[in-house]
Amino acid sequence: MMSDNTSTTGSCDAYNPRDYPAVAVTVDIVVFTIVNAELKVLLIQRGEPPFLGRWALPGGFIHPNEDLDTAARRELAEETGIHQAPGHLEQFGSYGSPERDPRMRVVTIGYWAIVPDLASPAAGTDAIHAELVAVSEIEGGRVRLAFDHETILADALDTARSRLESTTLAAAFCGPEFTISDLRRVYEAVWNTKLDAGNFQRKVTRSNGFIKPVNQRTSSGDRGGRPASLWTSGDAERLTPPLNMPNE
Amino acid sequence: MMSDNTSTTGSCDAYNPRDYPAVAVTVDIVVFTIVNAELKVLLIQRGEPPFLGRWALPGGFIHPNEDLDTAARRELAEETGIHQAPGHLEQFGSYGSPERDPRMRVVTIGYWAIVPDLASPAAGTDAIHAELVAVSEIEGGRVRLAFDHETILADALDTARSRLESTTLAAAFCGPEFTISDLRRVYEAVWNTKLDAGNFQRKVTRSNGFIKPVNQRTSSGDRGGRPASLWTSGDAERLTPPLNMPNE
């Protein structure tokens, strides 16, 4: 058994690997994107037990000489076939219940990513069956996930939703140029609400460093309407004042 | 080497422990408390290399059959001698750079805790040299920490500071009964600012479920002054509207 003062970081004795169980460390990645004004998450259908056939988050083991962010970036590319750099990639929590994987002790670090509207068909469906699933299907309980991935996804959603309030990350869901309505539809999809278009317009244009004008206009959509101005991401990362999610 | 589809959670082959390096998983705990209106963090002085004599965060390995929260709670008790339950204990990030511990690969899960004003002398100084160090000493660079613990502490501070804005956690720094000025001094210590006493009073008493009256008064302090009413924590966890940190 270990004594009270055995630790790598506090006062400690030498570490002997045989004293400790094999712990595997993985990263699991919650990739969000928006398709047709609906928030989707990228999932992989499992090919063997446990949870054969169930949907699961992409992820995998960390390699010997990479840090956690690098592992997340690598797994995102390898497991999903998305080779474009994500618009955002960030840690949000760790999961280490002894029962979370029946095969062995696995501690996983949860990451969430934003990938701008990838052309509808889920990216590299080479060998792996990856698909974009509507978040509402999972929150509504109509699609079930493997392991504790429903908990992990719920935490990622909480994080993403609150990060949109105080950061400029919403723009990462859009392409390099976008209209203010595009941006508003990002908020509406992630928060699952409707926002007042006029107030949103003012709020976003007055916010310092959120978006910059490109001095171009879109052509009108199929059903008419005034052409919108195009904008691009500004330099700010924080949104001051914040854009608050409606209360209920 | 591992193949692209090796994973515990995506589509995967069987896991073979020999394919992976020994990874140790630890929890490191940032314990905050307030002494004399100053924010302090509990540190342990290291007894052997590396970083002999330097201050470090308490922490240690996770055990085979406990989850991460349990490990954090256990290490808090074992390493610091604090046997009272913390007022709050929460994860805030993970750290896994391959170079972060020169002896071996260690991934650590960062936790931050609030312990209400423990009688000034640092708790159980049985075998271990644990002390409360002013956060300002570390942020000012006058006290240096071992490993990447300065980064970890900085992240814990960011988390704690922003959590006070939108949650009722500030009350966890106080004892079971406290005055509104006590509570204000928590905000002032954590945010390192001065707040208007009158506005704070109103804000906190009008906020729903933050604090409840106890219908008692303190005796005046040594230097006179009107006796304050006593309050206790309410049922709410979230603060609506939030109490925003002054801009600069």
Place this chain on the structure above:
DNA sequence: CCAAAAGTGTTTCCTTTACACCCATGC
């Protein structure tokens, strides 16, 4: 009396919200 801390009132400013209304396009 004065100093000190608790607590209330008041005024000013700014943000948010709701919604009316004008603008520029396709059909």
Place this chain on the structure above:
DNA sequence: GCATGGGTGTAAAGGAAACACTTTTGG
């Protein structure tokens, strides 16, 4: 013309910030 979406104006309501003022204690 009409429908549709882009964008501005405006007025009411509410919170935040600054600060004057009252209350209750010790000395």
